[in-house]
Amino acid sequence: MKKFTLAAVALIAAVSATPAFAGGIEVSDAWARASAKMAKAGAAFLTIKSTGGADRLIAAKAGVSKKVELHTHIKEGDIMKMRRIEGGIEVPAGGMAMLKPGGHHVMFMGLSAPFNEGTMFPLTLVFEKAGEIQTKVMVKKPGAMGGMKMEHGKMKHN
Template sequence: MRSFARPLLISAVTSLLLIGAAQAEISVTSPFSRASAPAARAGAAFLTVSIDAGTDKLVGASSPVAEKAELHSHMMENGIARMRPVEGGIAVTAGTPVELKPGGLHIMLIGLKAPLKQGESFPLTLKFEKAGDVAVTVAVQGPGAMGAAMTGHDHGGHGDHQH
């Protein structure tokens, strides 16, 4: 009985872990960016990330509109606004949506290949530690835009869920 009980127990535990991992869903809502100046080499993307169960971590991003994308924080140091890369990613926990917004956490788009123009949109791939890649469409709003909360529009219905 012992010879087959151990593999059976390992199989049952593995199945439970896989079922638990498959149930967590990442949701990305209100992805937006601000229009950039014609000569600008950088831009930013903003959005809200939530998970329905457990935890995950946003560890990176990429977009064909920029040479690279980095997770950044925005903070005040000695009265001067500074942006810094986020080390180790951004934790996402069930019940606590994470808002990437102007003046806070955001995705820095470095080396823009063309200006971001109001009314257009672009693809952005978010990279999660557990969920893997999640593709979203980012709406480009006006230069001082603050997102859906200020405009009354939610641009999150563009392939914004990952199972």
């Protein structure tokens, strides 16, 4: 049983680590934090790479919540303001766009069920040029940072 669980976890990890590709755009490492029972909101983070020209992430779709939007944080002094991104997120030609804690994220509002640690859910990202790309979001623990280290006093939010 334990072996089976381990194999299942390894399989899930392998599947979620596989990048999703289309039109020179690659989406990888999509993850979210587990949400509490009764939680109504969640966020997903991911990496977008362009192997070709510039593109723009303009929307996201998922069946896990009533609304899915692209959000960012604006830091004013020590005040954080979460806002919807108008006009999408730019992916530079041959470059990357990171959706990560403290910055941009895919925001899920009105969750139909909480995100449970260790599970995955499908997410569709809509790009201006590459069109729709499907990916899987891996749910990690509630305080996960997705491999990002917090660096004291050096966090800059542009």
